[in-house]
Amino acid sequence: MTQPPHDEPTAAGPEELREQVEQTRHELGETVEALAAKTDVKARAQEKAADVKEQAAAKAADVKEQAAAKAAQLKDKAGGLAHQAQPLIKDKATRVADQTRDKAAQAGRLWQEKAPEPVRQTTARTARWTRDNRALLLAGGTALVLWLACRRKR
DSSP states (O other): OOOOOTTSOOOSSHHHHHHHHHHHHHHHHHHHHHHHHHHOHHHHHHHHHHHHHHHHHHHHHHHHHHHHHHHHHHHHHHHHHHHHHHHHHHHHHHHHHHHHHHHHHHHHHHHHHHSOHHHHHHHHHHHHHHHHTHHHHHHHHHHHHHHHHHHHHO
């Protein structure tokens, strides 16, 4: 064993010496346990792995929370943009409908001006007959489709 440093007082009696020896044994036991723990590589690796796993789980929870918050923000923003765009879309649809109606009216006027009278009369009669006989035309079209379908199966 080594000698105590000169600045430490030595024991005055046997009882004090026993206490110093017991204290030294206790400290030596703690030192041996600490050294044994440092040399146990498997246990240290497991502790490190557990720490890393815990940190990764905490980081994943943070990222998940941030992603949920960002998704909520984007959802709110998209809803606001859709609400803002709604009047613009309605306005555009109204303009397109007006333009289509104007073009149809223009085409009708052009037809009235350019088509010969016999063609206009025939077209008008055909349109009236079609309106009056809608059910008959639907039945005939259905029969034609069925006949073609049956013929194709053969």
